[in-house]
Amino acid sequence: MKKTLSIADAWRFRSTERKLFFACFCTIALGYLGLSLNDMADQEGWSRKDFLPLMVFGLSLCLIHLWFVCFRFQGDTKLLGAVVLLGGFGILAQHRMGLFDLDHPWKLSHLAYPIGITLMLITSSLFKGSRIVILQRLGWLSALLSLGLMVALLLTGTRYRGATYAAGQLTPTEIIKLFMVLFLASALASREKAIRKSLESKGGRSITLMILPIYLVFACLVGLLILQRDLGMVMILALMLCLVLFFLTGQWRYVILSSGGMVLAGWIAQSWLSHARGRIQTWLDPFTDPTGAGWQILQGLSGMFAGGIWGAGFGKGNPERIPIAESDFIYAVIGEELGFAGCVVLVGFYLIFFHQCYRVAIQCKDTFGSILAAGITSIWACQTLLNMGGVTKAIPMTGIPLPLVSHGGSNLVTVCIGLGLLLSLSESEGRYPSKASKPPPKRSSSRKSS
Numbered sequence: 001m002k003k004t005l006s007i008a009d010a011w012r013f014r015s016t017e018r019k020l021f022f023a024c025f026c027t028i029a030l031g032y033l034g035l036s037l038n039d040m041a042d043q044e045g046w047s048r049k050d051f052l053p054l055m056v057f058g059l060s061l062c063l064i065h066l067w068f069v070c071f072r073f074q075g076d077t078k079l080l081g082a083v084v085l086l087g088g089f090g091i092l093a094q095h096r097m098g099l100f101d102l103d104h105p106w107k108l109s110h111l112a113y114p115i116g117i118t119l120m121l122i123t124s125s126l127f128k129g130s131r132i133v134i135l136q137r138l139g140w141l142s143a144l145l146s147l148g149l150m151v152a153l154l155l156t157g158t159r160y161r162g163a164t165y166a167a168g169q170l171t172p173t174e175i176i177k178l179f180m181v182l183f184l185a186s187a188l189a190s191r192e193k194a195i196r197k198s199l200e201s202k203g204g205r206s207i208t209l210m211i212l213p214i215y216l217v218f219a220c221l222v223g224l225l226i227l228q229r230d231l232g233m234v235m236i237l238a239l240m241l242c243l244v245l246f247f248l249t250g251q252w253r254y255v256i257l258s259s260g261g262m263v264l265a266g267w268i269a270q271s272w273l274s275h276a277r278g279r280i281q282t283w284l285d286p287f288t289d290p291t292g293a294g295w296q297i298l299q300g301l302s303g304m305f306a307g308g309i310w311g312a313g314f315g316k317g318n319p320e321r322i323p324i325a326e327s328d329f330i331y332a333v334i335g336e337e338l339g340f341a342g343c344v345v346l347v348g349f350y351l352i353f354f355h356q357c358y359r360v361a362i363q364c365k366d367t368f369g370s371i372l373a374a375g376i377t378s379i380w381a382c383q384t385l386l387n388m389g390g391v392t393k394a395i396p397m398t399g400i401p402l403p404l405v406s407h408g409g410s411n412l413v414t415v416c417i418g419l420g421l422l423l424s425l426s427e428s429e430g431r432y433p434s435k436a437s438k439p440p441p442k443r444s445s446s447r448k449s450s
Helices: 007-013 015-042 048-070 078-095 108-126 129-154 174-190 194-199 202-208 212-228 231-249 253-272 272-286 295-307 330-363 369-390 409-427 441-449
Strands: 159-161 161-164
Touching: 007 048, 015 048, 015 078, 048 078, 048 108, 048 295, 078 330, 078 369, 078 409, 108 409, 129 174, 129 212, 129 369, 174 194, 174 212, 174 231, 174 409, 194 202, 194 231, 202 212, 202 231, 212 231, 212 295, 231 272, 231 369, 231 441, 253 272, 295 369, 330 369, 330 409, 369 409
Parallel strands: none
Antiparallel strands: 159 161
16 A cells, blocks of 8 residues: 655655756756857856756756655656756757747747646646546547647648648647547557457457557548648657557567558658658658758768767757757757767667656556556657657658757647656555665565565
8 A cells, every 4th residue: 555655754755866856957067067168269258047048957856856745746766867867958959059049038939848847747746646547538538639639730720841830830739649648548448358358369350350449540640640741740659559559469460560551651651742752752862952852861960970979079069050950850969069979878868768667657557557658658769769760861751859859849848748647657556665764573574565
């Protein structure tokens, strides 16, 4: 049973989180200081406003930790370690790119991070414990909202750089990722017993029939996304669906199906959609139009090649030569200024982050919560893979931002909401150990197991 904590107990319990936060803040502060020293030759002096993003980052860490302590939160104390470092690095990278208009700090784009952190804390507290099961009843409603949102966006949105945006250049389709994960978790959890029974009797075809309604909903949404020309979202949802089915059934055929489906989707897109055909041709041979469609990927590869092993130094690169470097191609900027070593470190922190998230999914005893955590994590993992793969020319570029690092308010807010759900799922198991530092000898084994 989960134990009720006092404030003092919660403070001791979350000591690991506190140490991780402090280490992350020191790391980002050193990066900030190094960037400022590099720019000293071009500036008259330092200003307090230059350090405003760093101060906001530090205050957010204090707020997160104090919130969890005051609410006696018993969730995972290590999950946010890699998250805050990636988020802090994203703030540092955006500051280096000159995206913060410090003379107008209340711009909507500047508020994405505070809004995201606030929603993460509210979500983690609102659905902690067994209250997360309330969301299971909203599965089909989430699917209908996703389809309705896509129709509304197609009718009222505006085209920009090949995609469709709502007013203020917002991308409301970001929330569709969470809606579809919620729908998938609810639908699969309601069929879990039948799926398990079918797996024991090796009835593969019956599983396909059981999840046919799920396929139909995804097919309708994919059709609307193709009309919107958001092929990146199509790939993310398709990969997420196959990964979650593999997570639930343990059958590799769903992984093979996803690989075959990706190849088939690429062939169909190249055959029928001029926008997708242009991207695939640019991927295959960017030198066919080196000053046009191929300019971005060629400049990104050139910057990463110039960075070498150790990079040119943070703040000493030329990211202005890469179009949309702050969003789609932020990984190329990291490769140029921090080199191959910096890219490896960044990938390592992403792997740590995904490992912690999947661990939450595995440890969930409730099927709905387990699938929900696996689906959310798969969305982020696929998004990271598609971004890095597109920048390095391993796969066609899809215009997908890098989670927590790329500039993009809608994506950041959505990621924070997903983190709130994961934290609430980690709290539901009650991780607080025994309060006594030296339990009585006769009861040590029983108290340890509890």
